[in-house]
Amino acid sequence: MESIPTGERVVIGADFNGHVGEGNRGDEEVMGKFGVKERNLEGQMVVDFAKRMDMAVVNTYFHKREEHRVTYKSGGRRTQVDYILCRRGDLKEISDCKVVVGESVARQHRIVVCRMTLMVCKKKRSKIEKKTKWWKLKKEECCEEFRQKLRQALGGQVVLPDDW
Numbered sequence: 360m361e362s363i364p365t366g367e368r369v370v371i372g373a374d375f376n377g378h379v380g381e382g383n384r385g386d387e388e389v390m391g392k393f394g395v396k397e398r399n400l401e402g403q404m405v406v407d408f409a410k411r412m413d414m415a416v417v418n419t420y421f422h423k424r425e426e427h428r429v430t431y432k433s434g435g436r437r438t439q440v441d442y443i444l445c446r447r448g449d450l451k452e453i454s455d456c457k458v459v460v461g462e463s464v465a466r467q468h469r470i471v472v473c474r475m476t477l478m479v480c481k482k483k484r485s486k487i488e489k490k491t492k493w494w495k496l497k498k499e500e501c502c503e504e505f506r507q508k509l510r511q512a513l514g515g516q517v518v519l520p521d522d523w
Contacts, residue, residue, distance in 0.1 A: 360412050369414070370475070371444040374468060377401025378438060379416055386410070388447065391420035395428050395439035409444055417443040417456045417473055427457040433467040443473045452476050 363369055380398030383390045389409040394416075398406070409416055418428065418439065430441035443456060455474040462470045495501045 365413075365446075368449055368477070369446055370449075370473070371414075372441070372471060372473070374441045375401065375405045376440050377403070377405045378440065379405055379419060379442070383419065389414065390416040393422050393428065394419045395425065395437075405442065405444075413447055414444045415447045415450050417445055417450070417453055418471065420450070420453075421456050423457050426460055430458055430469050430471055431467050432469070441468060441471050443471055445475075449475075452478065 360369070378396050378399045379390060379394050379402040380396060381392065381394045383392045383394075386406050389406060405416065408414070418430075418441075425437075428439055429437045430439050431437070445453065453473060453475050457472060459470040459472055464470055496505060
């Protein structure tokens with residue numbers, strides 16, 4: 360992550376096997392308050408990583424029913440361990456994040472989707488070199504002015520080389 364330039368968009372979606380928990384007391388800059396259950400050690404590592412890399416835990420910013428927040432279901436346990444992280448500056452481009460109910464990646468894990476609107480910035484045009492207007496050399500005064508400037512550029516030679 361440290362090798363990626365800060366201007367580039369980064370979105371990480373993964374099974375972090377940690378619970379960032381509900382609420383965001385003390386961690387408002389990296390997560391919202393809509394997590395699931397209590398934070399554990401692995402979840403604290405996710406939050407610390409997000410702080411260190413100036414990222415945000417996207418799943419926790421959107422108020423959803425618990426069914427649309429739970430990413431792992433097995434044996435009666437329901438929790439949130441799959442997260443999407445993005446740079447904090449790019450949060451304004453994300454309009455929604457939720458779990459797709461009924462769809463699963465593996466038996467227990469459910470798909471997390473995120474709606475992101477990307478703004479494409481136009482690149483500034485570089486200065487275009489002016490075209491040489493060769494047709495102007497048909498006029499005698501322009502032709503003579505060109506010869507004088509060429510002689511100056513070649514060191515004042517009276518007779519110009521044949522290739523010129």
